[in-house]
Each structure stands twice: as structure tokens, then as C-alpha cells.
Amino acid sequence: MENPIVKLQQKIGELTETQRRVADYIIKHPLDVAFLTVDQLAGVVKTSTTTIMRLTFSLGYSGYTEFQKGLQENLRNQAAPQTRLEANIKGINEDDLWGRYAESQIQNIQNTMDMISQDALEHTQKMIMSANRIICTSVRSGLPVAQYLSHGLNRLFGNTSLVVADVSDWVDSVVNMNENDLVIAVSFPRYARRIIDLARTAKMNGVKIISITDSYSSPLVSHSDLVLPCNSSSIAFHNSAVSSMFVADYLISALAINYPEQTKKRLDKVNAILTDMDYHSMN
Structure with missing residues (x-):
């Protein structure tokens, strides 16, 4: 069935x-x-x-x-x-916080994989590949994910910037964007009003929106063209970024592997510069 x-x-x-x-x-x-x-x-x-x-x-x-x-x-x-890892963790003493934490994050990742289809991941890659400009935005618990994704995509394509929605004057970044551009918004409860405002404003300009959020009831969903739901539960008080970071890292890896003609030349140039810098710093 x-x-x-x-x-x-x-x-x-x-x-x-x-x-x-x-x-x-x-x-x-x-x-x-x-x-x-x-x-x-x-x-x-x-x-x-x-x-x-x-x-x-x-x-x-x-x-x-x-x-x-x-x-x-x-x-x-x-x-x-x-x-194997799950089987090993099952044998850990209940009082072992490290083991309990690892088990909860494995479950978070599994739940996230259940929620995101392969078609959604492929569509995400196509939207990224077709975008002229990309903005990654978030605040608080989602910010490390937006930073990591922004760095990885910019290393691959050179067209991505980070906007910290509650600090940056994002209006200047969004006002000239159009249907050929893309915003990737990352937000978890409590959802930041500024991110929702940014996504809504960009959407009104025809900009494509991908949301990385915790569920389809997130207020970002109504402004999104595509949603990647990531389980953000933790064993403590905070939103966990582990599963969303897992998705971000997968996207960066998949883009580099699936689109070598568009990424290899730039990566080779960047690597040559970094290698040269390392050589001179050691002499």
C-alpha cells in the first residue's frame, strides 16, 4: 500500500x-x-x-x-x-543525555526526510539554478542555516547574499528584485514578523520564494512557491537547526554534483586563489 x-x-x-x-x-x-x-x-x-x-x-x-x-x-x-547507529543508541542508558540527544536528532532527520519528497528537492535545485539573484534570510535559530546556505550557494554561483531580516534594511535589497530572482526564507517558531514581511513583499514583486520552516501551518507558507518542512524539535527549550542544516548541506552538495558544468569552473578558480593565499601565508 x-x-x-x-x-x-x-x-x-x-x-x-x-x-x-x-x-x-x-x-x-x-x-x-x-x-x-x-x-x-x-x-x-x-x-x-x-x-x-x-x-x-x-x-x-x-x-x-x-x-x-x-x-x-x-x-x-x-x-x-x-x-546500525539507531541500534547502538537503543542500548544506551536512559540517563545518558548525549545518547538521548543523538536519538532525538536522528528522529528529527528521519521525520524531515519523510516530509520532503525527492520531487521537492529536485524542484528546489531547479529554482536555484534558474535564479539571477538569490537572497537567503533568517533570524535567531534559523540564522545559522541561512548563513551556511548563503555561503555555499555563493561559493557555487556567486549570486547569493545573506539578509538578516531583523537587522538589515532589507527593503533596499528586495525592491529591485523580480520574477527572475529567488528568496530562501528560514523561520521557526516563534516566527519573525520581519521575515514574513520580506517574503510577502518579495512575492508581490513576482520573486520566487522557498521556505525552510517547521510545518505547513507556518505563516510563511501562504507566501511561498515551495516549502521544505524541517522538524525543529529539541530535547530542551529551543528550536533545533540540525535537520534544516542537514537539508541545506544536501542542497549545496546536490547542486555541485548534479550541475558540474555550471559549478566546476568557478570552484576551480576559487580553489586556486585560496591555495595561492595559503602558499604565500606559509612563506
């Missing part, structure tokens, strides 16, 4: 706002939903059972019961295999 979570992810752009809220909850809490009645799920997400039934119909299921059976089967199939 086809994975219901994957079907939800593929359909997410066609759903109504209310259906998207239901889908977002299912994607983030599949184990809970697998054993909730349709009435209980409706109560949790504060919507009607009719909305949930229509959502399952749109996915090709005969109803909520068939959808739930597919979800349960998918969870059973996922529970069987374990990576």
Missing part, C-alpha cells in the same frame, strides 16, 4: 487552508493519528469530520478508515528496520 504520508505531501499544495492544517498535524503526529477516531482527530485539529473525510477522499481513499489502515501499515513497516 502506498505511503499515506507521501500522498499527503504530494497533495499539500492543492488542499484548502483547513485541510492543510489537518494534513500538517497528520504528518507531524502519524503515530497519534493512527489510533485516533475521526471524531477525536477533528477535535484535536479543531475542524469538522466532513473536512477530514473530504481530505481522505482527495487522496484516493474510500474514507478515513482506509486511510488510517494505510497509516498503521506504514508505521509497522517503519518500525522493523534499524540503522
Whole structure:
């Protein structure tokens, strides 16, 4: 049976706002939903059972019961295999904070991989490749991701800059952007108002928007052409950037590997300059 979570992810752009809220909850809490009645799920997400039934119909299921059976089967199939690292961590004492942290981040990455389809990653790469100018923007917990992505993309293409939305006067950066340009916005709860304002303003100018955020209920989604949802939960109080950094690093690597004709010449030049600088600094 086809994975219901994957079907939800593929359909997410066609759903109504209310259906998207239901889908977002299912994607983030599949184990809970697998054993909730349709009435209980409706109560949790504060919507009607009719909305949930229509959502399952749109996915090709005969109803909520068939959808739930597919979800349960998918969870059973996922529970069987374990990576070597996961198997090792299972044996760690519960009081071992280091082990518990590693286990939670492995789960974050796995959840993120479940939420982002290969098609979305390929589309992201094509949007980056076709952009004349790229702005990466974020604040607070998402800022390291935007900085890393900005550095990597600029090293590859030389057309990317970082805008710290709550510090920079971003209006000057966005005002001349158009449909040939791209903004990559990174934001996690509590979502920064300035990033949302930047994305909305850029979108009004026809700029393409990619959002790296925690869920499809993020306020960035309504201004985005493409969303890469990343699990940002942590074992402490803060948003974790591990899974979003994982996605950023993958994109940089995939672009370098998949588009060698566009990246190799520039990388060779940069490497030659850096090598020469290292040589002279040692003499």
C-alpha cells in the first residue's frame, strides 16, 4: 500500500487552508493519528469530520478508515528496520543525555526526510539554478542555516547574499528584485514578523520564494512557491537547526554534483586563489 504520508505531501499544495492544517498535524503526529477516531482527530485539529473525510477522499481513499489502515501499515513497516547507529543508541542508558540527544536528532532527520519528497528537492535545485539573484534570510535559530546556505550557494554561483531580516534594511535589497530572482526564507517558531514581511513583499514583486520552516501551518507558507518542512524539535527549550542544516548541506552538495558544468569552473578558480593565499601565508 502506498505511503499515506507521501500522498499527503504530494497533495499539500492543492488542499484548502483547513485541510492543510489537518494534513500538517497528520504528518507531524502519524503515530497519534493512527489510533485516533475521526471524531477525536477533528477535535484535536479543531475542524469538522466532513473536512477530514473530504481530505481522505482527495487522496484516493474510500474514507478515513482506509486511510488510517494505510497509516498503521506504514508505521509497522517503519518500525522493523534499524540503522546500525539507531541500534547502538537503543542500548544506551536512559540517563545518558548525549545518547538521548543523538536519538532525538536522528528522529528529527528521519521525520524531515519523510516530509520532503525527492520531487521537492529536485524542484528546489531547479529554482536555484534558474535564479539571477538569490537572497537567503533568517533570524535567531534559523540564522545559522541561512548563513551556511548563503555561503555555499555563493561559493557555487556567486549570486547569493545573506539578509538578516531583523537587522538589515532589507527593503533596499528586495525592491529591485523580480520574477527572475529567488528568496530562501528560514523561520521557526516563534516566527519573525520581519521575515514574513520580506517574503510577502518579495512575492508581490513576482520573486520566487522557498521556505525552510517547521510545518505547513507556518505563516510563511501562504507566501511561498515551495516549502521544505524541517522538524525543529529539541530535547530542551529551543528550536533545533540540525535537520534544516542537514537539508541545506544536501542542497549545496546536490547542486555541485548534479550541475558540474555550471559549478566546476568557478570552484576551480576559487580553489586556486585560496591555495595561492595559503602558499604565500606559509612563506
